[in-house]
Amino acid sequence: MPRSQARVWRDTALPFVESRRACHSRACYKAHSHPTFSMGAVDAGFSLFTGASGGQQRLTPGTLVMVPAKRVHACNPAPGQAWSYQMLHVDADWLSQLRLESGLRGAQAGEPARISHVPALYGQFCALNALLFSSASNGEKEAALIAFMGDQDFCSHPTLEATPALGASLLSGLVERIEAEDPAQLSLTLLAQETGLGRYQLIRAFRAATGLTPHAYLLNARVNRGRLLLNQGLALAEVAYQLGFADQSHFQRVFKAHVGVTPGQYRGH
Numbered sequence: 001m002p003r004s005q006a007r008v009w010r011d012t013a014l015p016f017v018e019s020r021r022a023c024h025s026r027a028c029y030k031a032h033s034h035p036t037f038s039m040g041a042v043d044a045g046f047s048l049f050t051g052a053s054g055g056q057q058r059l060t061p062g063t064l065v066m067v068p069a070k071r072v073h074a075c076n077p078a079p080g081q082a083w084s085y086q087m088l089h090v091d092a093d094w095l096s097q098l099r100l101e102s103g104l105r106g107a108q109a110g111e112p113a114r115i116s117h118v119p120a121l122y123g124q125f126c127a128l129n130a131l132l133f134s135s136a137s138n139g140e141k142e143a144a145l146i147a148f149m150g151d152q153d154f155c156s157h158p159t160l161e162a163t164p165a166l167g168a169s170l171l172s173g174l175v176e177r178i179e180a181e182d183p184a185q186l187s188l189t190l191l192a193q194e195t196g197l198g199r200y201q202l203i204r205a206f207r208a209a210t211g212l213t214p215h216a217y218l219l220n221a222r223v224n225r226g227r228l229l230l231n232q233g234l235a236l237a238e239v240a241y242q243l244g245f246a247d248q249s250h251f252q253r254v255f256k257a258h259v260g261v262t263p264g265q266y267r268g269h
Contacts, residue, residue, distance in 0.1 A: 008020045017089065017091070021086050032072065035092060037092050043084040051075075052114065067113040069092040100198075137250075147200070178214050188203070227266070
């Protein structure tokens with residue numbers, strides 16, 4: 001019988017979010033509520049969920065549940081079975097502020113939970129959670145969380161406005177500023193203030209103009225710069241330092257994710 005495992009991720013630098021992963025769990029929970037906005041994903045096995053409209057529902061792998069703050073709910077494995085799941089908790093006030101910045105309505109406390117069977121949404125959630133559990137910088141994690149939470153519709157009648165446009169001069173200034181930033185210090189809050197946009201609006205506008213979020217653009221630019229430095233014969237540690245990565249291993253992971261090979265393999269070709 002597979003061994004039950006559970007992991008919790010939290011970081012004092014990002015106090016508004018925490019996540020949990022559980023594998024082969026048989027733990028059961030009484031009906032309860034959270035002060036946070038919560039999202040749960042079923043990875044394997046089946047569970048029985050109460051808290052949405054329509055009474056108890058059976059959840060299958062790939063299902064995502066969105067539970068507003070203070071909504072009483074329960075989610076337990078099918079009788080006598082084990083299941084694997086992920087659970088993300090986001091501070092309700094932080095999320096409300098994020099939505100207000102972009103003129104979006106969020107789920108109200110106590111509203112029924114929503115259940116999604118959309119594979120793409122489940123995949124995006126898994127990618128976000130994997131990033132949170134990784135050694136990526138706090139800035140990358142915050143940006144990914146803002147983009148994911150801003151992209152979701154938490155009500156039946158979404159009010160998503162048209163993506164704001166960035167003028168050529170403003171875009172050029174942003175690109176120049178972003179490329180000069182330390183990856184670990186890139187502040188979406190400061191960039192948003194300078195452009196007069198909300199953080200999520202900035203991400204949407206920049207992504208519409210470049211195809212990448214500000215943090216993704218920065219990492220891509222760093223990787224392209226890294227190619228040049230590697231071709232010039234610089235040591236990996238020196239390249240990582242010049243590009244502003246926290247350590248050599250972080251640079252190697254980012255480089256391989258973009259190029260498909262490690263920096264050492266790239267330089268060896």
